[in-house]
Amino acid sequence: MKTGRIIKSISGDYSVQTDDGTYITKARGLFRKNKQSPVVGDIVDFQVENETGGYIQHIHERDNMLLRPPVSNIEKVIVVMSAVEPKLSQQLLDRFLVIVHSYNITPIICITKKDLSTEIEIKEVEHLLKQYEAIGYETRFVGNHDDLSEAIKPLINGIIVLSGQSGVGKSTMMNRLFEDLNIETNKISKALNRGKHTTRHVELFEMEHGYLADTPGFSALDFSHIEKDELADLFPEFEKVKPNCKFRNCTHINEPKCAVKELIKDSSFYQLRYKHYLTLFEEIQNRKVRY
Ligand SMILES: Nc1nc2c(ncn2[C@@H]2O[C@H](COP(=O)(O)OP(=O)(O)O)[C@@H](O)[C@H]2O)c(=O)[nH]1
Ligand SMILES: [Mg+2]
Numbered sequence: 078m079k080t081g082r083i084i085k086s087i088s089g090d091y092s093v094q095t096d097d098g099t100y101i102t103k104a105r106g107l108f109r110k111n112k113q114s115p116v117v118g119d120i121v122d123f124q125v126e127n128e129t130g131g132y133i134q135h136i137h138e139r140d141n142m143l144l145r146p147p148v149s150n151i152e153k154v155i156v157v158m159s160a161v162e163p164k165l166s167q168q169l170l171d172r173f174l175v176i177v178h179s180y181n182i183t184p185i186i187c188i189t190k191k192d193l194s195t196e197i198e199i200k201e202v203e204h205l206l207k208q209y210e211a212i213g214y215e216t217r218f219v220g221n222h223d224d225l226s227e228a229i230k231p232l233i234n235g236i237i238v239l240s241g242q243s244g245v246g247k248s249t250m251m252n253r254l255f256e257d258l259n260i261e262t263n264k265i266s267k268a269l270n271r272g273k274h275t276t277r278h279v280e281l282f283e284m285e286h287g288y289l290a291d292t293p294g295f296s297a298l299d300f301s302h303i304e305k306d307e308l309a310d311l312f313p314e315f316e317k318v319k320p321n322c323k324f325r326n327c328t329h330i331n332e333p334k335c336a337v338k339e340l341i342k343d344s345s346f347y348q349l350r351y352k353h354y355l356t357l358f359e360e361i362q363n364r365k366v367r368y
């Protein structure tokens with residue numbers, strides 16, 4: 078029996094990386110027995126069949142797991158947004174951050190296309206990132222002229238996943254970080270606003286002390302697993318002051334003596350974040366019960 082990490086999965090073939098090389102494994106027996114499907118990122122035990130292949134017997138317990146695309150044991154998600162083309166949307170950024178927090182994964186903010194931005198736009202983005210940094214986020218602002226390795230490599234520890242809407246530059250980043258990779262870029266279908274993507278399967282690419290993976294755009298914008306009572310905890314600055322609210326189950330909307338409302342009073346940045354909180358709260362409240 079050997080143990081390793083699944084770094085790639087293509088139609089039932091799981092590439093498992095071990096100390097002495099990569100094995101192409103299958104999981105048929107495992108699925109038949111307990112309906113378990115391995116995903117990229119899993120640590121698995123497998124029975125060696127020959128020099129290059131084997132059968133997965135056991136999946137180690139997962140720390141976390143994203144469903145679309147399926148990847149497990151993620152350390153951080155880099156939320157990629159472009160400064161321009163498409164223009165940076167703070168609402169979309171906050172939505173991505175909330176989703177990543179909901180999976181108990183640390184988000185990092187990376188803004189691209191600095192080289193396409195005007196001086197004023199650069200100042201605006203830098204100012205915005207300072208405010209996100211003040212509430213605890215690590216941030217990056219890069220463009221075609223910047224050294225991506227220098228910006229990204231220090232972040233790589235464990236499995237790091239790139240996430241963000243189509244067209245922001247995720248695949249471009251992968252191609253610049255890994256020579257000979259050649260992931261298709263710039264494939265946005267105008268007909269389907271989902272983006273006729275390109276990045277269909279997930280694959281972990283080794284870098285520094287971990288792995289980096291590209292994901293299809295919009296993959297992360299599913300809120301169906303988030304309850305409205307836990308939403309405030311997914312805004313770190315709210316979570317911090319929440320114990321000072323008068324009511325223990327304060328939703329920070331209409332209650333008196335609310336510490337969150339006190340916090341946002343003097344900051345337009347916090348007020349905008351709060352507005353996004355309210356919008357999401359309402360969306361969650363109004364969502365149809367699904368069976
Ligand atoms: N000028 C400039 N163009 C970029 C940058 N990042 C991505 N692009 C371009 O933006 C388009 C979409 O990039 P792509 O990597 O396919 O985005 P993805 O959908 O997030 O994978 C491509 O034409 C890229 O060449 C950047 O930092 N600067
Ligand atoms: Mg792409």
Ligand SMILES: [Zn+2]
Pocket residue numbers: 319322323327328329330332334335336337338
């Ligand atoms: Zn409150």
